[in-house]
Amino acid sequence: TKFTGDRNGNGKADSGDAGIFCLDSYAYLTIDGCTFAHSYGLARWKQKAFMLNTDMSGATTELSLSNCKFTDIYDFNDSDAKYEGGAAIWLCKGATAKLTDCEITGLTSTSRGGAIRLVEASSVVYMNNCSVYGNKITDVWGNGIQVSNGNFYVNNSTIAKNTGAGAAFNGGGNQLIVNTTIVNSH
Numbered sequence: 001t002k003f004t005g006d007r008n009g010n011g012k013a014d015s016g017d018a019g020i021f022c023l024d025s026y027a028y029l030t031i032d033g034c035t036f037a038h039s040y041g042l043a044r045w046k047q048k049a050f051m052l053n054t055d056m057s058g059a060t061t062e063l064s065l066s067n068c069k070f071t072d073i074y075d076f077n078d079s080d081a082k083y084e085g086g087a088a089i090w091l092c093k094g095a096t097a098k099l100t101d102c103e104i105t106g107l108t109s110t111s112r113g114g115a116i117r118l119v120e121a122s123s124v125v126y127m128n129n130c131s132v133y134g135n136k137i138t139d140v141w142g143n144g145i146q147v148s149n150g151n152f153y154v155n156n157s158t159i160a161k162n163t164g165a166g167a168a169f170n171g172g173g174n175q176l177i178v179n180t181t182i183v184n185s186h
Contacts, residue, residue, distance in 0.1 A: 005039030013040040025059035032066045039073040052095035064098045075109040085109045086117030093120035102130045111139035113146030123150035136163040142170035
């Protein structure tokens with residue numbers, strides 16, 4: 001199954017296309033074996049492949065992805081730094097993303113995470129046996145992954161060949177990196 005933001009039907013991410021999913025408070029979604037492609041965002045809101053945003057106090061949202069692929073996704077948000085980055089997955093407070101056997105490649109963001117971005121202290125990403133490669137940012141900070149705040153746990157994965165200033169993996173928060181290769185990034 002392929003999910004796409006390609007509203008103009010030309011098979012590529014460009015102006016006029018849209019984000020794919022915005023999961024809000026108390027959303028719980030599990031997906032296996034899908035492709036997410038051709039999403040293009042110019043506005044700050046809902047212009048990611050997955051935007052996990054829980055604004056209610058104490059609310060949670062959880063996304064579980066297995067055997068999925070992300071490709072050809074652009075997030076050109078420059079109007080509000082809080083919403084920049086994370087073309088594949090952007091997480092706010094109370095949001096959790098679990099990725100297993102996923103491939104994230106060919107994504108572009110203005111800054112703060114070409115592929116994944118965690119924004120708040122209570123956001124969590126678990127990533128196992130995944131690859132994050134060939135993504136880029138056009139400005140700075142985390143050409144693959146940006147942990148502005150939150151908890152990032154990665155095991156048995158590869159983060160490689162991402163381009164743009166600010167390292168393949170950038171940020172603060174809590175990070176646990178086990179048996180993972182981070183190599184050949186700009």
